[in-house]
Amino acid sequence: MKKNYCGxxxxxxxxxxxxxxxENHLEDIFHYCHHCTDSQGRLLPFERILENxxxxxxxxxxxxxxxxxTMAKQMLLEMPAxxxxx
Amino acid sequence: xKTTRQTQxxxxxxxxxxxxxxxxxxxxxIATNTAAIAKSAGVSHGTLFLHFPCRDDIIFAVLSRxxxxxxxxxxxxxxxxxxSLKCVLKAHLRVIEEFEDFYTHLVxxxxxxxPKLKSFFFMLHASVSYRMFVNAQQDxxxxxxxxxxxxxxxxxxxxxxxxxxVHKDIFSPKKSVIKEKSPELLTHFMNLxxxxxxxx
Numbered sequence: 618m619k620k621n622y623c624g625x626x627x628x629x630x631x632x633x634x635x636x637x638x639x640e641n642h643l644e645d646i647f648h649y650c651h652h653c654t655d656s657q658g659r660l661l662p663f664e665r666i667l668e669n670x671x672x673x674x675x676x677x678x679x680x681x682x683x684x685x686x687t688m689a690k691q692m693l694l695e696m697p698a699x700x701x702x703x
Numbered sequence: 704x705k706t707t708r709q710t711q712x713x714x715x716x717x718x719x720x721x722x723x724x725x726x727x728x729x730x731x732x733i734a735t736n737t738a739a740i741a742k743s744a745g746v747s748h749g750t751l752f753l754h755f756p757c758r759d760d761i762i763f764a765v766l767s768r769x770x771x772x773x774x775x776x777x778x779x780x781x782x783x784x785x786x787s788l789k790c791v792l793k794a795h796l797r798v799i800e801e802f803e804d805f806y807t808h809l810v811x812x813x814x815x816x817x818p819k820l821k822s823f824f825f826m827l828h829a830s831v832s833y834r835m836f837v838n839a840q841q842d843x844x845x846x847x848x849x850x851x852x853x854x855x856x857x858x859x860x861x862x863x864x865x866x867x868x869v870h871k872d873i874f875s876p877k878k879s880v881i882k883e884k885s886p887e888l889l890t891h892f893m894n895l896x897x898x899x900x901x902x903x
Contacts, residue, residue, distance in 0.1 A: 624767075624770055624771075624774060624830075628826070629770075629823060629826045630826060630829070630830050630833075631770040631771065631773055631774040631827065631830050670826075673826075673829050673833070674825060674826075674829055676853060676854070677828070677829040677830075677832035677833055677836075677853055677854060677857060678825065678828060678829060678832055678854050678857060678858060679852075679854035679855070679858065680825070687818075688818070688821070688822040688825060689822070691818050691819045691822040692819060692822035692823050692826055694819075695763070695819045695822075695823070
C-alpha cells in the first residue's frame with residue numbers, strides 16, 4: 618500500500634499531533650504521532666506499538682483483547698512505517 | 704519541486720480516488736469494480752493498477768480521504784480553548800454528512816471487506832472516541848455531563864448515528880439524513896448524558 622495518508626505513518630491515527638518527521642533512504646517522509654515515538658521523536662519498536670495500538674482499540678471501543686490485537690497487527694502491517702520492515 | 708510527470712501522476716491518482724468515492728457512494732463498495740472506476744476517471748484499467756496494485760488499495764485511499772477530513776474538521780472546530788464535547792460531535796457529523804453516501808455503504812459493508820480495511824475503519828473510530836473523551840472530560844469536570852466510560856460514550860453515539868444512516872431510506876428518503884436529523888440527534892444525545900437535564 619503506497620504512502621497516501623496524512624495521519625501517523627506508523628499507527629494510522631488521524632487526529633493526533635504529529636510529533637516526528639523522519640526521512641528515510643528512500644526519500645519518503647514519514648510522519649509519526651506521539652504515541653509511536655520516544656521523547657526524542659524516534660520510532661518505537663514494532664512490538665511496543667502493537668501493544669499500544671491494541672490498548673488504544675480496547676480503551677476507546679471496548680473491543681475484545683484478542684480481536685483488538687489481531688486488528689492492530691493487520692492495520693500496522695499496512696502502514697508505511699512497517700510494510701517493508703517486518 | 705515536483706516535475707510535470709510527478710504532478711500528472713498525483714493528478715491521476717486524485718482523479719481515481721474521486722471517481723472511486725463517487726461510485727462507492729452511488730452503487731456500493733462491493734458492487735463497484737476497478738474497470739468502472741478507471742472508466743469513470745477517464746484512464747485505462749492498467750493505469751489504475753499502476754497506482755493501486757489491488758482493489759483494496761483504492762478503498763483504503765478513499766477511507767484515508769475520509770480520515771483526512773476528520774483530522775481537518777477536528778483541528779478546525781476543536782481548539783485548545785474550546786474543549787466541549789458538542790464541538791467534537793458537530794465536527795464529526797459535518798464530516799459524515801460530507802461523505803454520507805460512501806460512509807453509509809461503508810457501515811453496511813464493512814464486515815464483508817478485507818480485514819485490513821475493517822481494522823483501519825476501527826482505527827478511525829478509535830481516534831474519534833479518543834477526541835470525544837478528551838473534550839468530554841472537561842464537561843465531566845465541570846459537572847455538565849455525567850461520568851461515563853470512554854468506550855460507552857463513543858459506542859452509544861456511533862450506534863445512534865449508524866442506525867439513522869443504515870435506515871436513511873425510511874428516515875429521509877433521497878435526502879441527507881444527517882443534515883435533516885443532526886440537530887435533533889445532537890440535542891438528544893447531549894440530553895441523554897447531561898447531568899443538568901437529569902436533575903431537572
